[in-house]
Amino acid sequence: MEALFTNVSWLAVGVSTIISFMLSGLWYSQKMFGVKWGEGVGVKTGGDAKQPVPALVIQFVGTLLFAWVVALAYTNGSIASIVLISITFFFLLIAANLFAEHSVYASVVEGAFIPTMAVIMVVCNMFL
Secondary structure, eight states: OGGGTTTOOHHHHHHHHHHHHHHHHHHTSTTTTHHHHHHHHTOOOSTTOOOOHHHHHHHHHHHHHHHHHHHHHHHTTOHHHHHHHHHHHHHHHHHHHHHTTOOHHHHHHHHHHHHHHHHHHHHHHHHO
């Protein structure tokens, strides 16, 4: 259990979680991929769309856990593990979306955010 906490840069975990979570707001906005993504998953986007608070809370927790895993792998010098984990999440997320009959576009938009977060998390670990 101690290995999960030893030598982790909690500052990098916190900062990368916040940056990634904030970037997701832009990623899924109408300025980037939000309109076509929303159509592909069947959700309303834009100014009058209601924010799904439980989903946002779960997304924040998942982002925090991902940042923690990346920090552990980075601390142990295993960038290859971060790449493998990111690719795994990418494919599992796309598969789940396609099972839910979301569009390929929406699925790839969601999947592509995983390696984007991983890069942010690695950079934060490098500099914090």
